[in-house]
Amino acid sequence: MTTVLIVDDSRAMRDMLQHSLALAGFFVLQAEDGLNGLEVLGTTKPDVIITDINMPNMDGFGFIEAVRRDEVCRATPVLVLTTEVDKEKKNRARAVGATGWIVKPFDPVKLVDAIRRVAI
Amino acid sequence: MQDPMAAIRITFFQECDEQMTELTSGLTSMEAGTADHEVVNAVFRAVHSIKGGAGIFSLEQLVRFAHVFESSLDKVRSGELFVSPDILAVFFRAADTLEDIINAAKESKIIREDKVDEAIKSFDFIENNTKKINSDKEEVFINNKDNKIWKIKFTPYSSLYEKANESAFLLREINRLGDVDIDIDLSELPKFHDIDPESSYLSWTIILRSSCSKKDIFDIFEFVEDDCILEVNEENQKNFKPGTVITGDNGFKFEFFGVSEPEFNPDIEENNSAKDNINKNIQDEKSEEKHDNSSLLKNRLEQNDFVKQEETNKTEIIKPVGTVIRVDLDRVDRMINLVGELVINEAMLSQRVLEAGLNRDLGISEALEELEHLTREIQDSVMAIRAQPVRSVFQRMPRLVRELEAMTGKRVHLKTEGEGTEVDKTIIERLTDPITHMIRNAVDHGIEAPDERIAAGKPPEGTICLMAVHRSGRIVLEVTDDGAGINRAYVRQKAIDKGLISPDAQLTDEEVENLIFLPGFSTSEMISDISGRGVGMDVVRQSVQELGGRISILSSPGKGSKFTLSLPLTLAVLDGMVVSTHGHTLIIPLGAIIETLKPKSKDIFVLDKNLNMLSLRGGYVPIVDVAYTLGYSVHSIETSKGVALLVESESGARVVLLVDAIHGQRQVVIKSLESNYRAVPGISAATVMGDGRVALIVDVDFIVKNISCGINTVGVFEKTSGHSEKAA
Numbered sequence: 001m002t003t004v005l006i007v008d009d010s011r012a013m014r015d016m017l018q019h020s021l022a023l024a025g026f027f028v029l030q031a032e033d034g035l036n037g038l039e040v041l042g043t044t045k046p047d048v049i050i051t052d053i054n055m056p057n058m059d060g061f062g063f064i065e066a067v068r069r070d071e072v073c074r075a076t077p078v079l080v081l082t083t084e085v086d087k088e089k090k091n092r093a094r095a096v097g098a099t100g101w102i103v104k105p106f107d108p109v110k111l112v113d114a115i116r117r118v119a120i
Numbered sequence: 121m122q123d124p125m126a127a128i129r130i131t132f133f134q135e136c137d138e139q140m141t142e143l144t145s146g147l148t149s150m151e152a153g154t155a156d157h158e159v160v161n162a163v164f165r166a167v168h169s170i171k172g173g174a175g176i177f178s179l180e181q182l183v184r185f186a187h188v189f190e191s192s193l194d195k196v197r198s199g200e201l202f203v204s205p206d207i208l209a210v211f212f213r214a215a216d217t218l219e220d221i222i223n224a225a226k227e228s229k230i231i232r233e234d235k236v237d238e239a240i241k242s243f244d245f246i247e248n249n250t251k252k253i254n255s256d257k258e259e260v261f262i263n264n265k266d267n268k269i270w271k272i273k274f275t276p277y278s279s280l281y282e283k284a285n286e287s288a289f290l291l292r293e294i295n296r297l298g299d300v301d302i303d304i305d306l307s308e309l310p311k312f313h314d315i316d317p318e319s320s321y322l323s324w325t326i327i328l329r330s331s332c333s334k335k336d337i338f339d340i341f342e343f344v345e346d347d348c349i350l351e352v353n354e355e356n357q358k359n360f361k362p363g364t365v366i367t368g369d370n371g372f373k374f375e376f377f378g379v380s381e382p383e384f385n386p387d388i389e390e391n392n393s394a395k396d397n398i399n400k401n402i403q404d405e406k407s408e409e410k411h412d413n414s415s416l417l418k419n420r421l422e423q424n425d426f427v428k429q430e431e432t433n434k435t436e437i438i439k440p441v442g443t444v445i446r447v448d449l450d451r452v453d454r455m456i457n458l459v460g461e462l463v464i465n466e467a468m469l470s471q472r473v474l475e476a477g478l479n480r481d482l483g484i485s486e487a488l489e490e491l492e493h494l495t496r497e498i499q500d501s502v503m504a505i506r507a508q509p510v511r512s513v514f515q516r517m518p519r520l521v522r523e524l525e526a527m528t529g530k531r532v533h534l535k536t537e538g539e540g541t542e543v544d545k546t547i548i549e550r551l552t553d554p555i556t557h558m559i560r561n562a563v564d565h566g567i568e569a570p571d572e573r574i575a576a577g578k579p580p581e582g583t584i585c586l587m588a589v590h591r592s593g594r595i596v597l598e599v600t601d602d603g604a605g606i607n608r609a610y611v612r613q614k615a616i617d618k619g620l621i622s623p624d625a626q627l628t629d630e631e632v633e634n635l636i637f638l639p640g641f642s643t644s645e646m647i648s649d650i651s652g653r654g655v656g657m658d659v660v661r662q663s664v665q666e667l668g669g670r671i672s673i674l675s676s677p678g679k680g681s682k683f684t685l686s687l688p689l690t691l692a693v694l695d696g697m698v699v700s701t702h703g704h705t706l707i708i709p710l711g712a713i714i715e716t717l718k719p720k721s722k723d724i725f726v727l728d729k730n731l732n733m734l735s736l737r738g739g740y741v742p743i744v745d746v747a748y749t750l751g752y753s754v755h756s757i758e759t760s761k762g763v764a765l766l767v768e769s770e771s772g773a774r775v776v777l778l779v780d781a782i783h784g785q786r787q788v789v790i791k792s793l794e795s796n797y798r799a800v801p802g803i804s805a806a807t808v809m810g811d812g813r814v815a816l817i818v819d820v821d822f823i824v825k826n827i828s829c830g831i832n833t834v835g836v837f838e839k840t841s842g843h844s845e846k847a848a
Contacts, residue, residue, distance in 0.1 A: 009165070012132035012173045019124050054165050068282075077284040099284045100343030105175035117293050117340060118285060 002120050005029040005046035007037035007063060008081065009055040013104075017050065017081075020108040026115075034058025038066055041073050048119045049078045050102070053089060061096050068097035077118035081106075132173040136222045139166035143215050144515050151208050164193040170218070174225070181230045182221050188240050189214050201246065210242050216519050267298075267331045269355040275323035280347035282318075291324065293340045298330025327355070449545070452506050456692050459495075459502045460789035466495045467810035503690055507542040510588045510595075513551045514539045517559055517586060524563040531570055531581040532563055541588035543595045544690035550667055551597070551687075557660045558599040558683045559584060566603030566681055576678065578602065590689075594669075597685040606675040608632045615641065633673050633681075637661040665769075668694065668711040694790050696807075696817065697765065698783040702747035705815040707788055707807060708777065712767045712820040716782060719743070719764045734764065734776050741766065743776045744823055750802055769824035777823070790817070802826075 004026045006017045018028045029046055031037035033055040041049075049067065053060035060080055067073050077099035082089065090101055102114045146163035149155045171186035192211075195201035217231075217239040224231045272294070276287050294300055305323045315321075328337070337352050338345070470488050478484055514536045521534045543551075567573075567582035574580055585600040608629060615621045615635045627635075635641060639658040664671045668688045675681035688694070688711070696707035697716075723735040724743065732743040743764070747753040762778040769775075788807035793800055793816075804819035 010135060010169045010173060012128055012135050012176070013169075015124075015128045015131055016176050019128065054161075054168050056162070056165065075281075075284050077286075094283070094346065097283050104172050105178075117289055117343065119289065 001025065001027045002048065002115075003027045003029060003044070003046040004115065005031060005037065005040060005044075005049045007031045007034065007049065007051035007055070007060070009033050009052060013052070013081075017111070020111055024108065024112045034060065034063030034066070037063050041067070041070070045072065046076065048115050049076055050081050050115075051078060053080060053082045053093065061092060064093065064096045064098050079114055079118065129177060132177065133222070133226050135173060136170055139170050140215070140219055140222065141512065141515060142166040143218075144518070145511075147208065147211055147215060148515075148518065150203060150211075151205075160193075160197050164190065164197050167193055167218070170222070177225075179225045181233075181236060182218075182225050185214075185218060185221055185236050185240065188243050189218060192243055192246050195246075207246055210246060212518070212522065213242060214239060216522070219519075267329060270326075270328040270330065270332075270334075270337060271351075271353045271355050272326040272328060272337060273323070273349070273351040274326065274341070275349040276320050276344065277347050277349075278318060278320040280344050281320060283343075283347065285344050285347065287322070287324070290340055290344065291326070294326055294328060294337070297332045297336060297340075298328050300329070301327040323349075447505075449506075452502075456502050456506065459499050460692065460791070463495055463499055463789055464808040464810075466491055468808075468812050471810040471812075499693075503544065503692065504542070506545045507689070508545050508548050509540045509542050510548060510551065510597075511539040513548060513555060514586060514588070516552065517555065520556060520559055521563065521584065524560065528563060529569065530563060530567050532567055533581050533583045534559075535583060535585045536587070537585065538588040541590060541595060543588075543687070544692070546691045547595070547667060547687055547689070550663065554660045554664050554671070554685060555586070555597065555599070557657075558685070559586070561657070562599055562601040562603065562681075562683075566601035566605075568604050572604075576604075591686070594686050595689055597687070598682055599685075600680065600682040602680040605677040605679055605681050606633050606636070606673070608675075608677070611635055630674070633675050636673065637671065665711075667691070668709060670711065692790060693787050694807075694817065695785065696788050697785050698809075698815070699746075699763075699765070699779040700781050700783060701745075701762075701779040702752040704747070704750075704752055705783075705809060705813060706746065706779070707815050707817040708765060708767065709804075709817065709820060710785060712769070714766045714768050714774070716763065716765050717776075719762075719776070719778075736766070736776070741774055741776050743778055745778045746818065746823070747779075749823055749826075750818075767820050767824070769821045773824050775824050777818075777820075788815070788817070 002025075004021050006014050006021075006028060007030075008014050008017070009032055014030050014032075018030065021028050029040055029044060031040045034051070035058045037049070037051065038058070051060045051063055055063075058066070060082070064078050064080070067076065067078055078097070080090075080093040080098045080101040081104060082093075082101065093101060099118045100114055102111060106114075142162055143166040146155065146159050146166065149159055150163070167186050167190045171183055171190055174182035174186060189211075192201065192214075196203055201207070217235065220231050221236070274287070274290070276285075280287070291302060294302075303325045305325065306321075308321045308323070309315075310321065330336075334352055334354075338350075341348070341350050344350075470492065473484055473488060517536070518534055521532050524530075525532055562584050563582075567584070568576065568578075570580035573582065583602050585598070587598045587600070589596050589598075612621075612627070612632050612635070615632075615638070616623050618640055620635065620638050620641060621627070636657045637660075641658060661671050664685055664687070668691070670686045672684050673681055674684070694707070695710040697710055697713055699706050699708055717736075719734055725733045725735065725740070727733050727742075733740040734743050745753075745762075762780055763782050764776045764778050765782070766774060766776050788809075790805045791807055793803060793806050796806075800816075802819055802822050803816045804822075805817045806814050807817060809815050
């Protein structure tokens with residue numbers, strides 16, 4: 001089963017993703033922020049990571065950079081999940097190594113589409 | 121099964137509350153000038169998260185407002201905008217509006233649009249040079265109606281792979297758009313030993329036969345558009361009439377529908393004008409696109425099947441362990457109950473051991489002491505779980521003060537102290553009303569208008585200090601203002617006019633001030649829009665006393681007044697006086713007891729067949745025989761033989777309770793009678809004593825109310841000296 005790691009500080013958002021992804025047949029792991037995400041990555045290797053940008057402790061940019069530096073995880077696709085459509089953020093995410101992005105609010109079909117474009 | 125979306129929705133609103141708390145405390149520290157970058161970030165994140173969540177539930181009003189708010193905060197965060205007091209004021213008001221919208225959204229309502237527009241307008245002054253927010257919507261490709269042949273040339277750079285993208289997935293996705301022929305170009309591939317495994321050598325040429333738009337193709341490559349060379353060209357056109365069926369080599373098959381409704385999910389990020397634009401585009405699209413999104417539709421249908429089919433798969437959920445856990449209050453309550461049982465059992469055990477007269481050398485008493493110590497500690501720890509800082513209540517007050525300022529034209533600075541003071545959740549929930557009322561009262565009646573203040577030699581801005589502190593097992597809340605204080609002559613006259621005191625009553629200054637708590641004191645003149653709402657200080661006092669608390673006032677004319685509220689830290693245990701009457705053990709809440717006394721027969725006057733009055737320092741207080749009132753005995757005990765407790769009810773009326781004996785004071789665990797048996801008049805709850813017997817907790821209020829019907833409370837209030845503070 002494809003494993004997806006969700007990194008988001010909002011529980012509602014995590015629950016929402018969890019719900020949509022579980023329905024679509026994904027196995028879902030959760031983390032609350034970048035640091036927590038790295039902790040989870042220390043124990044499991046998901047097929048796809050979906051991360052928020054604005055988070056406490058370690059934001060999405062820092063998290064992606066850390067993932068890309070990691071020998072084991074650097075080839076894991078990372079989708080950035082954000083409400084921000086502004087190009088600058090998207091470009092910055094891309095510059096630090098984001099594989100793709102999902103603009104909130106997303107519908108479950110768009111979400112699965114984005115994942116299929118980078119994994120499975 | 122519960123609707124998962126409903127549960128997520130609840131979570132969302134819980135989170136909104138948390139984010140609002142974060143937001144207000146952040147703004148407050150920005151106001152105080154103690155905010156660092158992280159605070160500004162947190163404030164931004166709070167609004168941002170609210171917006172994000174609101175998007176899920178299509179709470180458009182919330183999204184729209186949060187978006188504007190967020191944009192301004194983002195400017196602060198990036199240093200583009202310097203936070204002046206004026207700007208902070210806008211932020212504070214925006215936070216208020218945001219809260220209103222959230223509260224309305226909770227009930228699936230929205231607030232009046234003009235209010236939102238007005239609030240949004242106030243941001244204009246921040247963003248004078250706001251650039252028009254252009255629609256971020258990418259160019260909408262207008263499609264032709266029919267199947268097309270697309271030639272796509274795709275040459276990835278190695279950077280595409282560095283970002284963990286994979287060409288194979290992209291090619292597969294193209295395959296889903298229609299009928300494809302893919303040619304791989306291996307010309308750049310070096311000899312095997314020259315291959316750098318992390319370089320990119322391959323490119324592809326794809327011929328796609330599909331009704332998809334150019335945008336659909338670019339969408340697939342959206343993530344990689346900067347990491348590859350992508351050429352998409354339309355080869356030639358064939359016309360298909362609606363109803364034509366196409367079968368591809370891979371078994372792909374579809375029929376052209378005459379008309380199909382395009383699906384549209386409005387991107388909520390846009391502002392209104394942008395939205396209108398998009399809507400227009402959609403209209404265009406609708407007319408243009410009627411025929412050709414059938415394949416998209418088909419894809420969606422396929423995916424829905426995929427989703428459905430996977431739905432049956434059982435999924436496991438692993439949640440990370442955080443530093444904070446959320447626990448259902450019921451579970452905590454259950455635990456508190458169990459610990460209550462434990463405390464009772466421990467007391468019973470101690471008593472049994474004592475009665476058994478066991479040899480001290482056995483070390484049992486030491487062990488018991490240790491057990492008692494542990495039990496208390498467990499009890500304290502469990503209570504601490506439910507304890508919460510009063511911050512959540514305090515934080516609502518700055519908004520109240522701002523509103524009051526706007527209504528009265530007075531200027532008030534609110535200072536808070538001791539927000540971290542913890543108190544049981546059950547108490548916290550009921551603190552808001554009394555505090556709100558005290559602050560309303562302080563602004564409305566305490567603080568003077570700026571010109572009056574200047575005339576009195578005070579700074580034009582009044583100060584109200586809200587303070588919480590733990591004091592001997594209780595929480596004490598103080599609301600202090602530097603206003604005019606209480607006009608004693610006015611209060612006294614008012615009380616006389618209302619018939620609450622006799623004109624010749626000798627009252628100390630303190631007693632006069634405390635007259636404002638008497639039921640019926642609030643007059644129409646006192647009930648203004650602000651502190652009024654038809655609620656007088658007597659109601660405040662009543663709600664405080666329901667919690668086992670006391671309220672008092674201390675005022676100094678011209679200098680201000682101070683309301684002091686003292687409350688127990690919890691409603692799960694109670695300090696009570698253990699008394700016995702007619703062989704029954706009863707608990708009288710300590711909060712209600714003013715003093716204990718031994719009545720002398722010469723002070724007792726028979727008024728009616730069953731009503732005796734006790735002359736107490738020149739006043740008369742009715743005597744209530746507890747055993748008789750509760751029906752333990754048909755005969756009253758001889759009045760002079762018993763022990764008397766002077767108690768005061770929530771309404772301020774006083775009676776003397778007569779019992780056989782007083783056994784001392786102790787903390788008891790409250791057990792509800794209503795939930796275990798049924799409500800019993802005169803009894804508020806029960807507890808289990810150390811000897812295992814049930815003791816009933818007397819409902820002083822009920823007894824006073826039943827006895828003092830028809831008795832003029834004036835006499836009670838007037839002459840018995842001592843007030844609320846005495847028992848506190």
